[in-house]
Amino acid sequence: MAPASPGGGWDSTARAMQTALAATTNQTVQVYNVSGAGGTIGLAQFVNEAKGKPHELMVGGLVMVGAIQTNKAPVNLSQVTPLALLTAEAEAIVVPADSKYQTMQELIEDFKANPTAISWGGGSAGGTDHILVGLIAKAVGVSPAQINYIAYSGGGEATAAILSGAVTAGVSGVSEFAEQVAAGTMRMLAVSSEQPIEGVNAPTLKEAGIDVALMNWRAVFGAPDLTAEQRAAVIAALEKMHASKEWQDALAKNGWTDYFRAGDEFSAFLNNEITRIEAVLRDLGLIQ
Amino acid sequence: MEVFQQLLIGFSHALTPQYLLLAAIGVTIGTAVGVLPGIGPALTVALLLPLTYNFDPTGALIMFAGIYYGGMYGGSTTSILLNTPGESASVATTLEGFAMATSGRAGAALATAAIGSFVAGTLSTLLLTFTAPWLARAALLFQPADYFALTVLAFVSVTALVGSSLLRGMISLFIGLFFGLIGIDVLSGQVRYTFGVVELLDGIDVVVVAVGLFAVGEALFVASQFRQRREEVLAVRSRIGMNREEWRRSWPAWLRGALIGFPLGALPAGGAEIPTFLSYTLEKRLSKHPDEWGRGAIEGVAGPEAANNAAFSGVLVPLLTLGLPTSATAAILLAAFQIYNLQPGPLLFQKAPDLVWTLIASLYVGNVMLLILNLPLIRIWIKILTIPRSLLYSGILVFGTLGVYSMSNSFIDVLLMYGIGVIGFFMRRFRIPIGPAILGLILMPLAEAHFRRALAISQGDLSVFVTRPIALSLLLATLVAIILPYLPVLINRLTGKRTPAGRLVFGQGEED
Structure with a gap:
């Protein structure tokens, strides 16, 4: 199941898995979409209908973690079986080319001095971009409630807003801004990954002195109530899929960063993310 | 020049068999729904949307654009032969077109409508080609x-200028607004x-x-008054074509219609309805044969039909460059x-130049196709008018139900659609236009979001709306749009003349 409409990130992840799994297992794999509300409608259906079925998989990611909490969804990720992390994309912080800010430090100085005077443009409220700004604020000692975050319905709209000079800085996935940065209309101040990204001329937030890292990750979940053997078998199949040529081709074609972590390592990562995201959403005032 | 290069690349895509076929399908469906009264391009594109999930976007949009301007061509046929506009943009055409048909000149009326649509469509596509990249x-x-x-x-100009009643326009707009507000606030x-x-x-x-x-x-509306409707389609006995005199009189009307249609379509003022009426009024005023008006003056068909096709290319300008829809379609x-x-x-x-230019190139291609469809093949379309209404609408209901369900496999969506349909029935019954509701659904949440963003960025300072030159001039234009319909009354009152109270009205309260 891809809990989003066709064409988006989760859908294309599910369809790449379809090709790779079909090749490694020699079985027919079907993708179906249940879209809506940051994936929580799909999650609810998955919890109710897939219970105990090892052949049912669901794609999900960081956005779903946030959506479960902001939408007060009746279901959550503890009810499904975490299987493996698949891909991740770093976020980038940009300013228009004619902005007075040359470095992340300069931007943060002004942000600390007068938080509400700096407007941040990015995707919808409570999404990855908003969460990142919240984490940055916390790390530099600004109350996240003071953030002047201007939400747009998507990266494209946010890009136009940044170019028009309406907002001070923009936040979205690195790939969303790549063209504009290459064209010289925007300047990338920092990226949110742990390590610098090859081919991207910007320091990480950590290098810029802000102790924050955030990846917009995508993962695959299994049905609720799988037995230990079933879980192990599915994880093994996913490991095989990850090693396949089809999957590696899909990574290259879509420009996805490999972030594969299976089983317990992913479960620990997930719990960590849920705690961290919940805390920042609470600080941002999006959940009570 | 860069524009020519881009356009040539667009043509190289648009002329591939696949896109040619989709354009042909689009204009054919468009002409059919244009011919059928009550079914417009907005409904047709909405019905087809769920079916095109698996198309590539360029192909789907070529088809949808074809439906839109195909509808503009097809609407005239019904206006001329049935005295009922096929869709709202053809209301003005009925006035002289039906009169021409009753006096045995249906052939000339159909010809000037089709050729005029072609001339204006092509001319306005040229204007689109050059203004859109600049505006972007x-x-x-x-x-x-x-x-x-x-x-x-x-939304002020749409509700204030279109339709017979400001109140009805507002009711429709706010119904749309309410539906638009449902859900997670961005x-x-x-x-x-x-x-x-x-x-x-x-x-x-x-x-x-x-x-x-x-x-x-x-x-529901058609079903509710099924027994009362009997319409006669006028037979076309004359040759489809024009004599030298008719050509001479049509040319200037086409050109004027195109020049009125394109900029007014591009302004956020609600698509094709206003320009067609303006063109009609202008032709009537300029006419050297004032005695013919009301008995079939060819300029009264040529001008409005040219204007509605030109308006379509105009509508594409703010849609493509600002993401701002100015009509329901x-x-x-x-x-x-x-x-x-x-x-x-x-x-x-910048992001999808191939798509944009292929779409624009396909407009040129589609116009040629439509000229062929609407001149030699016109008699086939007239046959469509003889399909029994009951069959037609039950077919549409089945198609609509399937389409809405297949969109996200949601039963709730289907229930909602029928619930909203009942509201739609009462809107039709009380002559509340539907167009503003669709625009309200899309535009009002946009307006709200931008209003709040603007205030968040200015940190609550309302003066942001009057200190930016672009915003200020647009708001002043809004004021003009509110006052304009009452201008004749005001002027008369100031000069001391007595006139029956009322406002200047464009359109008859129908919508596309």
Whole structure:
């Protein structure tokens, strides 16, 4: 199941898995979409209908973690079986080319001095971009409630807003801004990954002195109530899929960063993310 | 020049067999729905949206654009032969067109409509080709305050100028607005008006509302007065074509119609209805044969038909460059773009140049196809008018139900569609136009979001709407749009003349 409409990130992840799994297992794999509300409608259906079925998989990611909490969804990720992390994309912080800010430090100085005077443009409220700004604020000692975050319905709209000079800085996935940065209309101040990204001329937030890292990750979940053997078998199949040529081709074609972590390592990562995201959403005032 | 290069690349895509076929399908369906009264391009595109999920976006949009301007061609046929406009943009055509047909000149009326549509369609596509890239660059300067002013101008002019009653326009707009507010608010992430139904968290899809209001509402309305309707289609006995005199009189009307249609379509003022009436009025005033008006003056068909086709290319300008729909059909086209993860706006020309230019090139191609469809093959379309209404509308209901369900396999969507259909029936019954509701659904949430963004950026300072030159001039234009309909009355009152109270009205309260 891809809990989003066709064409988006989760859908294309599910369809790449379809090709790779079909090749490694020699079985027919079907993708179906249940879209809506940051994936929580799909999650609810998955919890109710897939219970105990090892052949049912669901794609999900960081956005779903946030959506479960902001939408007060009746279901959550503890009810499904975490299987493996698949891909991740770093976020980038940009300013228009004619902005007075040359470095992340300069931007943060002004942000600390007068938080509400700096407007941040990015995707919808409570999404990855908003969460990142919240984490940055916390790390530099600004109350996240003071953030002047201007939400747009998507990266494209946010890009136009940044170019028009309406907002001070923009936040979205690195790939969303790549063209504009290459064209010289925007300047990338920092990226949110742990390590610098090859081919991207910007320091990480950590290098810029802000102790924050955030990846917009995508993962695959299994049905609720799988037995230990079933879980192990599915994880093994996913490991095989990850090693396949089809999957590696899909990574290259879509420009996805490999972030594969299976089983317990992913479960620990997930719990960590849920705690961290919940805390920042609470600080941002999006959940009570 | 860069524009020519881009356009040539566009043609190289548009002339591939696959896209040619889709354009042909689009214009054929478009002509058919244009011919059929009550079914317009907005409904048709909404019905077809769910079926095109698996198309590539360029192909789907070529087809949808074909439906839109095919509808503009087809509408004239019904106006001329049936004295009922095939869709709202052809209301003006009925006045002289039907008169020509009753006096045995149907052939000339159909010919001037089709050729005029072709001339104006091509001319306005040329204008689109050159103005759109320029406007797309200018649009990069638009900030939230400016977008807000633009949306205000759009919905004020649509409701104030179109339709016989300001009150009815407003009612329709606010019905649309309410549907638009349902779901998660983009800015705050808070949930509004969902009453605990999780399926409503993402809001109501524009397709559900459009199919409900247009298809279900219209079907119920037709059913409710089925016994009372009997319409006679005039037979076309004369040759389809014009004599030398008719050509000479049509030419200037076509050109004037195109020049009125394109800029007025491009302004956020509601698509094709206003320009057709302006063109009609202008031709009547300029005519050297004032005695013929009302008994079949060819300029009265040539001008409005040219204007409505030119307006379509005009509508594409703000849609492609600002992401701003100015008619109900454009609002649905916007939804089509968004389904494919494409955001029309200043960056569309940079991000998807192939799509944009292929679409524009296909407009030239489609116009040629439509000329062929509507001149030699016109008699086939006339046959369509003889399809029994009962069969037609039951077919549409089945098609609409399937389409809405297949969109997200949601039973709730189907229930919503029928519920909204009942509202649509009462709107039809009380002559409340549907177009503003669709625009309200799309435009009002946009207006709200931009208003709040502008205030967040200015940190609560309201002067942001009057200190930016773009925003200020747009708001002043809005004021003009409010006052304009009352201008004749005001002038008369100031000069001391007594006139019957009333406002200047464009259009008859029908909608596309």
